[in-house]
Amino acid sequence: MKIGVTLKMYDYGTYRPKSPSEIADQARRAEAVGFDSVWVMDHVFIQRRWGRVLSHDPMLSLAQVAAVTSTITIGTLVLSHAFRHVVQLAREASALAASSAGRFVLGLGSGWHQPEFDSLGLPFDHRVGRLEEAFEPLSRLLHGEQVTTDGAWLRLDDAAIAVTSAAPPLWIAAEGPRMIALAARANGWNHAYWGAEDTARFETAVRALGDALARGGRKRAEVETSASIACVLDGWDEAAGGFREPEVTVGSAKHIADVIGRYARAGADHVILSLSPDPYAEIDPAALDKASAILDLARNSRA
Secondary structure (H helix, E strand, O other): OEEEEEOOOEEOOOOOEOOHHHHHHHHHHHHHHOOOEEEEOOOOEEEEOOEEEEOOOHHHHHHHHHHHOOOOEEEEEEEEHHHOOHHHHHHHHHHHHHHOOOOEEEEEEOOOOHHHHHHHOOOOOOHHHHHHHHHHHHHHHHOOOOEEEEOOOOEEEEEOOOOOOOOOOEEEEOOOHHHHHHHOOOOEEEEEOOOOOOOHHHHHHHHHHHHHHHHOOOOHHHOEEEEEEEEEEOOOHHHHOOOOOOOEEEEOHHHHHHHHHHHHHHOOOEEEEOOOOOOOEEOOOOHHHHOHHHHHHHHHHOO
């Protein structure tokens, strides 16, 4: 089982955006601590009651991450395909796959934050349908094919991109039936921040994924399964600040390691920690260093 961590793209409370160099420095530290993967989100903004959360572009941020790391997997969890034309997305992903020497994973989602879509003048309807339609053309472009398609929302005529490395794995973040079915066509699947210590919801989704894979004639081992967990270590000042809620795991390093083990037994090949109640906000600059104890305990328990 692999253990990853989200990179913080803004400060908790103040919402100050992290610079690409700050994001890259977190990745360098995560690699040194021993995490297997690092992940960034894709939001132009998130509208909160007290203001907007702004963050830098994930693909450009990951390009800097790739430059300062050498072994760790880097990826998007998740990138909204709605913000980019499929050919431009394929170009960016192909370049990042090459510059990272094959360490990049393109995690995709259908988008969920309507104020963001409205502000950008993007259609909010048929988000799953649009992603379903774009998925195969995107995959074919990344594999170096010329693509022609005439769909309800996407039209291409002999489109192609530069490909100088193997195509990056495609992951789908999903829980609903249509998105689960799409994940069954992908290389990986992510179940994000639903349930924390209770794995029942994750287990239900794993079974649904297994059924979808069987219908498509694929084996369970062909899709890497992952669970994202929001967690806060006891001893952090913020742990007593009202974060003891079902979606956030709060406890000792051993407790969080035990939760990781539960997800592994429930079928997760990859567990991704937030080290924050807000998955991409930094509440403790030393969180990555403190997390080394979680990694040691989680891995020793499975040795």
